[in-house]
Amino acid sequence: MRKPVIAGNWKMHVRAQEATELVRQLRAACETDAVEVVVCPPSTSLATAHEALRGSSIGLGAQNVHWEPQGAFTGEISAPMLVEAGCRYVIIGHSERRQHFGETDATVRKRLGAALTHHLTPIVCIGETLAEREANQTWAVLERQLGAVFTDCAGWDCGGLILAYEPVWAIGTGRNATPEQAQDAHQFIRQWVAKRCGAAAAHVIRLLYGGSVSAGNAAGLLQQPDVDGALVGGASLKADAFTAIVRAAADTTAVKT
Ligand code: PEP
Numbered sequence: 320m321r322k323p324v325i326a327g328n329w330k331m332h333v334r335a336q337e338a339t340e341l342v343r344q345l346r347a348a349c350e351t352d353a354v355e356v357v358v359c360p361p362s363t364s365l366a367t368a369h370e371a372l373r374g375s376s377i378g379l380g381a382q383n384v385h386w387e388p389q390g391a392f393t394g395e396i397s398a399p400m401l402v403e404a405g406c407r408y409v410i411i412g413h414s415e416r417r418q419h420f421g422e423t424d425a426t427v428r429k430r431l432g433a434a435l436t437h438h439l440t441p442i443v444c445i446g447e448t449l450a451e452r453e454a455n456q457t458w459a460v461l462e463r464q465l466g467a468v469f470t471d472c473a474g475w476d477c478g479g480l481i482l483a484y485e486p487v488w489a490i491g492t493g494r495n496a497t498p499e500q501a502q503d504a505h506q507f508i509r510q511w512v513a514k515r516c517g518a519a520a521a522h523v524i525r526l527l528y529g530g531s532v533s534a535g536n537a538a539g540l541l542q543q544p545d546v547d548g549a550l551v552g553g554a555s556l557k558a559d560a561f562t563a564i565v566r567a568a569a570d571t572t573a574v575k576t
Contacts, residue, residue, distance in 0.1 A: 320575060323541065323568040324481060324525050324548035326357040326380060326442055327555025328410060329364070338364040342371035344558035350376050353569040355548070357408050357442075358555070362396055369405030380408030380442065383416060386429035388437075398437035408440045410550070412464075414487045424467030431468060435475060442481045442550060443468055444529065445508075449488035458507060465508065469515050477516035478523035483550040484508060489530025491552060498539040498546075501528045505545035534563035541571045 333341060338360050349356050359380040360368045369379050381404070385395035401409060411434060412427035427443065434441040445464040447457045461484075469477070484504045489495050496504070505526045513521035528540050529550030540546055548568060554560040 320572065321523060321525050321547045322355055323353075323572065324355040324357065324442075324527055325561070325565045325568050326359060326408065326410075326481075326483075326527065326548070326550050327561055328382065328413070328529075328550055328552045329358065329360045329555060330382070330415070330552060331361055332556055333360055333364055335364045335367040338368045339371045341556070341558060342368055342375075342377070345377060345561065346372070346375050348558060348562040349565045351565065351569050352376070353572050354565050356565055359408065359410055359442075362404075365401075365404040365406065372405075378407045379405050380410060380440075381406045382410050382413065384409045384411065384430050384434055384439065386426075386433045388433070398433040398439055401439060402437055406439060408442055408481075409434050410442045410444065410483075412444045412468075414444060414446060414485055414490055418487070424464060427464075428467050428470055431480075440479065440481060442483055442527070444483045444485050444550070446483075446485040446487055446504075446530075452486065452488065457504070461504065461507060462511065465511050465515070469512075472516065476520075477512065478520035481525045481527060481548075482508060482512075483527040483529045485529035485550060491531070493531050495531040495533070495536050495540070496528065498543050501540050501546055502543035505543065509545050532564060534560045534567075537564040537567040538570065541568050542574060544575070 357378040357380045381401045411430045416422040447460040525547040527548040527550045532549045532551045
């Protein structure tokens with residue numbers, strides 16, 4: 320049984336003072352052994368969130384990481400810096416980074432290498448655009464992105480990665496993939512991982528769905544056999560909505576065992 324992960328991507332929202340309050344509300348409502356709960360604030364709120372999370376089972380993550388440990392890379396942040404800030408997770412290759420900031424499969428792979436070297440659990444995002452889905456290229460896009468992620472992966476604990484399937488057309492649009500669409504994609508990804516990394520890694524790797532997950536649609540998505548959690552954007556900014564998603568994940572553990 321894979322422990323579900325519910326990760327909140329706060330994007331460029333939640334300033335430091337607000338982070339303290341949001342974390343306080345989440346601590347009161349979402350601490351559970353049944354689910355790995357993670358929040359990913361913007362960089363300037365990491366320290367405050369870390370302080371507010373002291374002693375909590377809720378993990379802290381960042382939204383990006385550079386591949387070098389230090390250097391002349393204005394605006395970037397390194398893995399040792401994230402570790403120092405209290406992070407245990409990092410989102411890599413989010414479609415907003417790919418779309419707006421020129422992130423490529425190659426830079427995603429380099430960032431992933433840095434995360435693994437510094438023992439940050441990577442949450443690597445993959446997923447197709449609407450045009451790619453409509454052109455029946457979904458599987459080809461996922462294969463290409465997965466191929467890049469798992470380049471030179473000998474020696475990795477592949478099962479320790481977290482992959483987030485985030486169809487770009489579902490992110491921030493209010494239009495989520497149906498549970499069946501999510502399950503089809505996750506099954507495809509798990510089978511791909513099995514071929515590349517072996518059945519044992521494929522059995523334990525957690526595959527999150529992301530794209531307009533809400534309190535209303537979470538249960539249907541999370542009940543799918545290959546959906547092991549969610550990467551949540553908009554709904555992670557409201558404690559009640561995020562808590563409802565965490566509870567939906569906890570409920571599925573009973574069904575899936
Ligand atoms: C995300 O940012 O990864 C995301 C899935 O956003 P939203 O839930 O708002 O679609």
